[in-house]
Amino acid sequence: MANEATAAHGSHDHHPHGWRRWLYSTNHKDIGTMYIILSIVAAIIGGAMSVLIRLELMYPGIQFITDFQFYNVLVTGHAFLMVFFVVMPAMFGGFGNWFVPLMIGAPDMAFPRMNNISFWLVAAALVLLLISAFTQGGPGTGWTVYPPLSNVEYHPGPAVDLGILSLHLAGASSILGAINLIVTIFNMRAPGMTMHRMPLFVWSILVTAFLLLLAIPVLAGGLTMLLTDRNFGTSFFETSGGGDPILWQHLFWFFGHPEVYIIIIPGFGIISQVISTFSKKPIFGYLGMAYAMVFIGFVGFVVWAHHMYTAGLDADTRAYFVAATLVIAVPTGVKIFSWLATMWGGSLEFPAPMLFACGFIFLFVMGGVTGVALANSGMDLAWHDTYFVVAHFHYVMAIAAVLSIFAGFYYWIGKMSGRQYPKTLAKIHFWMFFIGVNVLFFPQHFLGMAGMPRRIPDYPDNYWGWNYVSSIGALITSISTVLFLFIVWRTFAAGDKVPANQWGEGATTLEWTVDSPAPFHTHEVLPDMTVQAPAE
Amino acid sequence: MGIIRSRLFVLVPAIGLAIVFLAETAVAAGRSEPWQMWFQPAASPVMERIIEFHNFIFIIEVLIVVLVLVLMGYIIIRFNAKSNPVPSKTTHNTILEVAWTAVPLLLVIIIAVPSLKLLYYADRIEEGEMTLKVIGNQWYWSYEYPDHGAFAFDSIIIEDENLEPGQPRLLSVDNSVVLPAETNIRLLFTSADVIHNWAVPSLGLKLDAVPGRVNESWVRINSEGDYYGMCSELCGVNHGFMPVHIKAVSKADFAAWVEQAKQEFAGENSNAGVRVAKADTRVR
Numbered sequence: 057m058a059n060e061a062t063a064a065h066g067s068h069d070h071h072p073h074g075w076r077r078w079l080y081s082t083n084h085k086d087i088g089t090m091y092i093i094l095s096i097v098a099a100i101i102g103g104a105m106s107v108l109i110r111l112e113l114m115y116p117g118i119q120f121i122t123d124f125q126f127y128n129v130l131v132t133g134h135a136f137l138m139v140f141f142v143v144m145p146a147m148f149g150g151f152g153n154w155f156v157p158l159m160i161g162a163p164d165m166a167f168p169r170m171n172n173i174s175f176w177l178v179a180a181a182l183v184l185l186l187i188s189a190f191t192q193g194g195p196g197t198g199w200t201v202y203p204p205l206s207n208v209e210y211h212p213g214p215a216v217d218l219g220i221l222s223l224h225l226a227g228a229s230s231i232l233g234a235i236n237l238i239v240t241i242f243n244m245r246a247p248g249m250t251m252h253r254m255p256l257f258v259w260s261i262l263v264t265a266f267l268l269l270l271a272i273p274v275l276a277g278g279l280t281m282l283l284t285d286r287n288f289g290t291s292f293f294e295t296s297g298g299g300d301p302i303l304w305q306h307l308f309w310f311f312g313h314p315e316v317y318i319i320i321i322p323g324f325g326i327i328s329q330v331i332s333t334f335s336k337k338p339i340f341g342y343l344g345m346a347y348a349m350v351f352i353g354f355v356g357f358v359v360w361a362h363h364m365y366t367a368g369l370d371a372d373t374r375a376y377f378v379a380a381t382l383v384i385a386v387p388t389g390v391k392i393f394s395w396l397a398t399m400w401g402g403s404l405e406f407p408a409p410m411l412f413a414c415g416f417i418f419l420f421v422m423g424g425v426t427g428v429a430l431a432n433s434g435m436d437l438a439w440h441d442t443y444f445v446v447a448h449f450h451y452v453m454a455i456a457a458v459l460s461i462f463a464g465f466y467y468w469i470g471k472m473s474g475r476q477y478p479k480t481l482a483k484i485h486f487w488m489f490f491i492g493v494n495v496l497f498f499p500q501h502f503l504g505m506a507g508m509p510r511r512i513p514d515y516p517d518n519y520w521g522w523n524y525v526s527s528i529g530a531l532i533t534s535i536s537t538v539l540f541l542f543i544v545w546r547t548f549a550a551g552d553k554v555p556a557n558q559w560g561e562g563a564t565t566l567e568w569t570v571d572s573p574a575p576f577h578t579h580e581v582l583p584d585m586t587v588q589a590p591a592e
Numbered sequence: 593m594g595i596i597r598s599r600l601f602v603l604v605p606a607i608g609l610a611i612v613f614l615a616e617t618a619v620a621a622g623r624s625e626p627w628q629m630w631f632q633p634a635a636s637p638v639m640e641r642i643i644e645f646h647n648f649i650f651i652i653e654v655l656i657v658v659l660v661l662v663l664m665g666y667i668i669i670r671f672n673a674k675s676n677p678v679p680s681k682t683t684h685n686t687i688l689e690v691a692w693t694a695v696p697l698l699l700v701i702i703i704a705v706p707s708l709k710l711l712y713y714a715d716r717i718e719e720g721e722m723t724l725k726v727i728g729n730q731w732y733w734s735y736e737y738p739d740h741g742a743f744a745f746d747s748i749i750i751e752d753e754n755l756e757p758g759q760p761r762l763l764s765v766d767n768s769v770v771l772p773a774e775t776n777i778r779l780l781f782t783s784a785d786v787i788h789n790w791a792v793p794s795l796g797l798k799l800d801a802v803p804g805r806v807n808e809s810w811v812r813i814n815s816e817g818d819y820y821g822m823c824s825e826l827c828g829v830n831h832g833f834m835p836v837h838i839k840a841v842s843k844a845d846f847a848a849w850v851e852q853a854k855q856e857f858a859g860e861n862s863n864a865g866v867r868v869a870k871a872d873t874r875v876r
Contacts, residue, residue: 116761117752124829131826198826204803205786205828210730295804301787302802335671336679341689366789366824367800368781368807371715375708382700382707389696390689396663397688401680404672414664421660425653428703429646434710437798438631438642441789441824505631506624507793509824512832516762516820521627562679 071576082168084153085574087175089472091149094179095142095461096544101186102137103537105130110496110530116517127513128196133189135199136219139319140226141182143457147322148230148268149175151464152237152261154472158567158574159255161246161583166239170232177229181222188218195219198511200308201282203293203301208286217286220279227272227279234265234272241265246566248585252346255565256332256339259346260325263353264318270357271314278307302367309360316453317356321349323460324391327413329565330463331395334410335402336562341394348387348394355384365436374433381431388424392417405562408482412463415490416456423452426501441511444504447497455493462489462540470558474573475551481543488536496529622794623760623820632794635814635840638714639796645710649703714796717810720778724771728781728788728801728823731830735769740850743857749833763820768837770853772846773813781807789825792836800825813840 072080081087109130112121121127153171157164165171188195192213197206206216241262245254254262281292282304291297293304332339339345361369361377395417404410426448429435439445462485469477499522508519515523557568570578624632634640670676725736729746736744747765755761771777781790783801791798792811799809813819821836841849 124832128826128829128831196829200826202787202826205826210786210828300804302805337681338683340683340685342683344689366798368802368805371712375711378707378711379704382704385700386693386696390693392660393692394689396660396667397685399664399667399671401676401682402671403676403679404668406668406672414668417664418661421657425656428700429649429653432645432649432703432707432710434642434645434707434714435649437638437714437796438646438793440798441791502627502629506628507632507791507821508624509791509822509832511826512822514762514832516623516760516822518624518626518628518760522629 080172081175082164082172083576084157084165084168084171085472085576085578087171088150088153088155090175091145091153091178092151092465094175094182095146095150096541098137098141098145098182099537100541102134102142103534105134105137107530107534109134110527112513113515113523114527115524116515116520118514121513124513125193125196128198128511129189129194131511132195132198132219133185136185136222138454139199139315140223141178141185143319143454143461144230145178146461147326147457147464148237148261148264148318149178149233151257151326151468152233152264152322154574155468155567156237156240156258156261157244158471158570158578159258159565160241160244160249161566161579161585162240162244163577163579163582165236166244167236170236174229174233174236177225177232181225181229184218184222184225188215188222191215191218200312201304202308203282203285203304204295206282206286207294217283220283220286223279224276227276230268231272234268237261237265238269246579246582246585248587252343253585255325256328256342256345256349257322257325257565260321260323260328260349263349264321267314267318267321267353267356271311271318274307275311275315278304278311281307302364305364305367306360309363310357312363313360314353314356316449317353319457320453320460321353323416323457324349326460326464326467327395327416328398330409330413330467331398333467333559333562333564334405334407334413335399336405336560337398337402338564339394340397340400341390344390345394348390351387352384355380355387359384362431362433365433366440378431378433382428384431385424385428388420392421392424407466407479408477408486409463409467411483411486411490412459412466415486416459416463419451419456419459419493423448423450423456427452438507439504441509442504443500443508443510446510447500447504450493450497450500455497459489462486467559468567469547470554471567471570471572471574473548473551474553474571475547476554476558477547477551478543481539481546485536485539485543488532488539492529492532492534492536494529496526496533499523499525499529622818623763624793634794634796635817635819636795636797636811637814638811639794641710641713642796645706648706652699652703714809716808717776717778719776720810721775722772723778723780724769725780725782726769726790726801728783728785728790728827728834730785730828731823731834732765733769733788733790733834733836734784735767737850737853741854743854745853745857747837749835760820762833763822763835763837765835765837768818768839770839770841770846770849771811771813772843773816773840775843776812777810779809779811781809786827787825788823788827788834790821790836791824792819792821792838794819795821795838797821798824813838816840816842 112119192215195215284290285292291299293299293301328339359381362381365374430448466482502522503519508515554572556571557563631643634643722739727734732746732748734746745767747767750764752761781799781801783803788801795811797811799807817840819838823831823834
């Protein structure tokens, strides 16, 4: 609205250059780019950690990790990096920043300077986390940081404190980012872009932002209590002082369960855009899709104790959490069937993003049905803390999220860089990655069925077979990741220029109306959506 | 693409069948087999019911996965740009949308009823014939027999180089916990330091040992034998090295063992700093 004046100047290139452009950046595209770069850097570190874990577990007996504290630090670091510094920055910070303003027809985010501090806080948090891992043995607590193990008696030294501070910074960054996106989406939509016309990716980011806004403060509270337990003699989680370690688990999982939806819901949004584009059809059941995400987000806050079935909770409490958790199957089922129905009757093309979207549906369904099984407290007597859980959440949340990130990357890299990615290599990347992760994680179901616990550096010899297969899968996956890095380099070094709308008639959202690469300032004259047909 | 997808449809049911087949043929008790793909054979009524319940929901799971894969495969073949150059514009079908909300809801209810039955059955038992106290320590388990003179002992992993033939690596301990078969045993759990978890897969047992709390569960071991498990809650550096070994014996052998154990462990206090109850305040 205020931008007509700026547009009149035609000041497309009035921005700082060199390091100032990035350090001081208030531009949603530059900040989004920095988030994506940070995510790739963290993914290389976190991925390397998981490869070390799989190499250690390739054979029974101790292979090369003789310090088991270091093994626990690898387990912890892998989780923290992947959750807070890979998936969240890529989807929420990266694609959220880049494409929410473009899709709703806004010139930038509502609070550009706050956007800048959001990014630099998460960058600082990453540095703190890495320092933590190399400080006096590192935090070997798992990402759940359960006291008393995380308390000062069992983790003396500053490693856990640094980890807590890192999460505080990452949390502050997420809250600021969430506020920014909520305000942007509520107030800066182009004329005629009603809530019910917003692309589903914008809906997914809106729901995610609310989850962050409500969940992170609970984590922050818990972390602060842990910090004062460790350093100032309080005893919130210390039995001998009248506290209760189970209280931490309630606080952590009240955050932790919404957190897994924070990770996957933006993926829903990306997959919806990709499937709609390459089916050349509007999304099927748009309202159902949007409100399924809202409902998943809501229910996500009332199911946390299904992570604590073996903590010794009352049977009636567990009965409630079983019922509430099972209910989540309904809206997720709606999403799966709506994606299939969108493809039904479409004119399907299968470039790399669509391949990743189809792979996503497969992984999400696999992880979804094991999730329904795990929702039952009775089944947890067999599966809690086994590799079955590891297989489940990697399918439904971790690898599904990564597939949706890759889908989004190939879908939008033309818009972001102005260049075409190498098409054949990208398809090879998909197949290698897809086969790799399935070889990696499917056998872990068997290990869990047979009773192998998580987070152990060595295992009874009879678990050897599937562990070996799983490690082979990890190697395939890591080779495919090297291929991805090569593809990124090729795209920038030798990619052809792409037009504004590289995907043709199926790509109907507003980001395809601006040039590729998207100019520094976009939508300086607000697009008028009042005359357009509803997005549904 | 299409070919690979359609092969997947053959593969998935084939894998499913293979799993069921393996489940039928698994024989060994108490610990896992090489290349095991299914549960360890049930050795307690709770584990029997877990497997029974799982067999039920597993069918639903496989059907859902197969349905989605078949649909996706059909859509990919039928509606790719070559076969279907002009996309339809259908975006709504109220009956369909209601159906795919209602049917999963129905499935959820069908799952929830037996699930809750299992939950309450496995929870606890009113009248146990005896009580075993399990105390987690970094990094070993301590056991107390409050109904048999309250003797106690520690159960510590046997290092690889000290294993005797026939003792499984990482699962064998110096003092196994001896329990009578065909007896309803009440189990009490606590911890002396951090949170541990006492788990025995073949018995369907898994409960946290939490400092400052006493958690309760129960077990009835169907037959004599060796049953193994491992700590199932990350508890620090040697988390992977605090196994559970239950030696289930007949009631007569158990009584004989108790007499011997009273002598052997007399005066030997467990290293645990926490006792869940004194001998004179014990629950029957």
